[in-house]
Amino acid sequence: MNHHYCPLCFAEIPIGVENCPACGRNIEAWERQTPYYGRLIWALKNPHSEVRMGAILSLANQNHAEAAGPLAECALDYPVDVVQGMAILNAIDHLPAGTEKRQALEKLIQHPAHAVRVSAQEKLDHIL
Numbered sequence: 001m002n003h004h005y006c007p008l009c010f011a012e013i014p015i016g017v018e019n020c021p022a023c024g025r026n027i028e029a030w031e032r033q034t035p036y037y038g039r040l041i042w043a044l045k046n047p048h049s050e051v052r053m054g055a056i057l058s059l060a061n062q063n064h065a066e067a068a069g070p071l072a073e074c075a076l077d078y079p080v081d082v083v084q085g086m087a088i089l090n091a092i093d094h095l096p097a098g099t100e101k102r103q104a105l106e107k108l109i110q111h112p113a114h115a116v117r118v119s120a121q122e123k124l125d126h127i128l
């Protein structure tokens, strides 16, 4: 089965529609006007874990410090997903040093998963 989803509201939609039947927004215009890293940050809210994981792995290579906060939020939104949490820590680790990165790690030392908390603390110790 080949599913297609609105990148804005994540509803399942027919392939090739210009406006999403669910949220009514023009998908093509949004994709054209939103920078790639902005679309990746938005994709962190996607309910499908494989889409989120793709965005996490891509953001690790995008070098945008402002991705750190949304990445941390994503990890906290899925407290039992340790694999995703560790991938997010790895992505944050690749981002440029700065306030966003430090604050994101400070959030993740509160993560419900022990492995994520420990790794976040190690990375935080490393940058302080």
Ligand SMILES: [Zn+2]
Pocket: 006, 007, 008, 009, 010, 011, 020, 021, 022, 023, 024, 025
């Ligand atoms: Zn939509």
